Amino acid sequence: MRPPLLSIEVTRLDAGHARLRLTGDLDFDTAPELVDAAAGVRADGCPELTIDLGGVGLCDSSGLSAFVVLSQGGAGTVRLTGVGARLRQLLDRTGLTELLAVEQSTVHAVEDEREVG
Template sequence: MRPQLLSIEVTRPDAGHARLRLTGDLDFDTAPELLDAAARVRADGCHELTVDLGGVGLCDSSGLSAFLVLSRGGVGPLRLTGVGDRLQQLLDRTGLTELLAVERPTAGAADDVREVG
């Protein structure tokens, strides 16, 4: 199976807030793209950061590490949205749920995230 590239759509819903909508795989090869995109919006004055994971097909330990780096490296809050069941299990098992603001999708949303060991 060919890995899916990561695309990041950046929107700014209001002053000081940026939303990064991810589509594709968040893994060793693509996690640096998330870190770079977050650094750019923070350099532009966005202190509150929301990462929408609804379009992520795979998240491995590098993706989890990126969340931790973003939460500790910013001056404002990091919120994860669109978190599916499998990714939620990874966040729970690693203790990241207690460190990050995680917003679950509404009932009936599809869960396409695959776990990688």
């Protein structure tokens, strides 16, 4: 049995806010899983979502599209954390950093400084 391509761990942080921690690849095959998981969390009363991407190895255009779908849902804000340099570059080039709240973790910021320096 193959391991899942994407795992999503949901944690309710406080009233109306939940974190979805992703591990694996966010692509054509798995992006619908994120959209479904987020819809379920929002239906349970958590419109504010933090999506932790620290464990994501690959994010393609389908993953980016999933972020757009979640942000356009009108239910609440979507915040991305754990965004690495490569994904951050994709978000910048597509204009999604203007649509979404994108945070960069301290670990990734240190890694980015090492790449530059």
